[in-house]
Amino acid sequence: MERPARNAVAASLAATGIRIAVWVLVTTLVSLSGASADPNTQTVEAQPVGARGTGTGRVSDRPEIPLGLDLYFPVPEGNPLSSETVALGRTLFFDPILSRDLRLACAGCHDPERAFTDGRALSVGVIGRVGTRSVPTLVNRAYGRSFFWDGRTSSLEDQVLLPIQDPMEMDMSLDDVVERLRRDPVYSERFLQRFGRIPTHVDLANALASYLRTILSGDAPIDRYMNGVRDALSTQARDGLRIFRERGNCTACHLGPTFTDERFHNTGVAWKYPPPAPHATSADEAGRLVDLGRFAVTGDDEDRGAFKTPTLRDVERTAPYMHDGSLATLADVIDFYDRGGNANPYRDPGIRPLDLSAEEKQALQTFLRSLSGNVSEGM
Ligand code: HEC
Numbered sequence: 001m002e003r004p005a006r007n008a009v010a011a012s013l014a015a016t017g018i019r020i021a022v023w024v025l026v027t028t029l030v031s032l033s034g035a036s037a038d039p040n041t042q043t044v045e046a047q048p049v050g051a052r053g054t055g056t057g058r059v060s061d062r063p064e065i066p067l068g069l070d071l072y073f074p075v076p077e078g079n080p081l082s083s084e085t086v087a088l089g090r091t092l093f094f095d096p097i098l099s100r101d102l103r104l105a106c107a108g109c110h111d112p113e114r115a116f117t118d119g120r121a122l123s124v125g126v127i128g129r130v131g132t133r134s135v136p137t138l139v140n141r142a143y144g145r146s147f148f149w150d151g152r153t154s155s156l157e158d159q160v161l162l163p164i165q166d167p168m169e170m171d172m173s174l175d176d177v178v179e180r181l182r183r184d185p186v187y188s189e190r191f192l193q194r195f196g197r198i199p200t201h202v203d204l205a206n207a208l209a210s211y212l213r214t215i216l217s218g219d220a221p222i223d224r225y226m227n228g229v230r231d232a233l234s235t236q237a238r239d240g241l242r243i244f245r246e247r248g249n250c251t252a253c254h255l256g257p258t259f260t261d262e263r264f265h266n267t268g269v270a271w272k273y274p275p276p277a278p279h280a281t282s283a284d285e286a287g288r289l290v291d292l293g294r295f296a297v298t299g300d301d302e303d304r305g306a307f308k309t310p311t312l313r314d315v316e317r318t319a320p321y322m323h324d325g326s327l328a329t330l331a332d333v334i335d336f337y338d339r340g341g342n343a344n345p346y347r348d349p350g351i352r353p354l355d356l357s358a359e360e361k362q363a364l365q366t367f368l369r370s371l372s373g374n375v376s377e378g379m
């Protein structure tokens with residue numbers, strides 16, 4: 001099941017990519033020729049050659065892509081971006097109407113002030129229900145290939161309906177949430193205007209996913225440095241970058257414009273060891289897997305305790321860290337990697353003791369802070 005779906009997505013992404021490449025070329029030529037950059041004035045001439053003239057090919061319907069991110073901006077064929085859909089999705093994202101007790105919006109857990117995280121170790125849903133995982137950032141998810149720490153959904157359209165239905169998060173049924181939107185005169189009108197019909201869960205998903213795609217973070221010191229502004233990174237941050245690439249082996253997994261390979265690795269976070277007790281038996285010391293991670297999706301033994309590599313953009317603002325929020329600070333994360341993660345039978349071969357000096361750890365931390373950029377959303 002999974003493979004054909006992915007191929008279809010890949011094919012549509014590739015088609016989109018070609019259109020974007022043409023779009024970039026055309027808009028560059030347009031701006032070189034002195035024409036206005038106002039999207040409304042980019043008319044037929046700016047239409048990409050060979051584009052079908054449907055939603056995804058329309059030049060005005062993209063967020064501005066900040067420095068450092070890929071200009072190849074994937075949008076699925078079935079849910080073209082438009083500013084109205086994004087605006088509707090944005091209203092929904094900040095509206096507690098989607099939760100059972102009418103008190104928790106998506107933004108209640110994904111707070112824009114904290115790069116769309118909540119500052120807690122574990123998420124807290126309706127009526128104080130504490131979940132089992134930490135709230136991930138939502139920046140640059142347009143480029144994501146799978147969603148959730150275990151990657152259990154492969155599109156944002158599929159993803160966004162799950163927190164609404166999760167009893168530990170918003171705890172609504174799709175029927176109930178759609179019913180509420182239908183009873184609301186303002187939403188009924190906006191859905192009608194945008195989608196030509198009364199609210200449905202498909203249109204709700206499309207609107208939320210469209211908004212999420214516009215949440216972008218770039219233009220960080222690292223991006224300016226990579227674009228030739230040498231002073232954008234201090235000497236210490238540059239030392240940190242070298243450790244990140246070389247001794248630390250961080251780029252084995254945290255790479256590319258979003259600093260993630262979008263794959264799943266076992267660093268050992270989910271293997272918990274009891275504190276050494278005076279009379280501990282060897283079984284007590286062996287550790288225990290407390291979250292199956294990717295294994296729950298694939299059933300492959302090597303995926304036991306593997307989680308999706310998170311982006312490191314804005315990492316300074318997304319503490320506490322890891323899928324269970326078990327590491328409070330960046331210094332804790334660096335210490336964790338320095339000792340080679342938590343030993344377990346499935347630990348990724350890329351995780352091994354690093355033996356960094358205090359000075360090197362500090363440099364690495366300074367580098368990680370240089371990944372804080374400008375977070376923009378909407379369009
Ligand atoms: C109770 C807090 C809470 C609420 C409310 C909430 N989320 Fe989340 N969100 C989480 C947690 C926790 C995860 C990670 C869960 C996991 O991986 O199992 C997550 C994951 C995600 C992801 C995946 C990100 C990635 O990189 O994999 C997206 C996208 C997302 N949420 C969007 C939304 C939207 C849209 C809403 C509103 C409809 C919403 N969330 C409401 C806590 C919340």
Ligand code: HEC
Pocket residue numbers: 244248249250251252253254264265266267268269270306307308309310311312315318320321322323324333334337348350351364
């Ligand atoms: C083998 C792949 C791999 C390597 C190598 C690796 N990471 Fe990670 N990184 C991950 C995965 C997977 C997670 C999430 C683990 C979890 O939550 O269980 C993660 C999580 C993190 C987080 C927490 C981010 C958050 O939002 O919670 C930081 C920070 C981080 N890594 C930095 C680094 C640094 C610095 C290095 C190099 C010293 C490094 N990583 C090396 C795969 C890797």
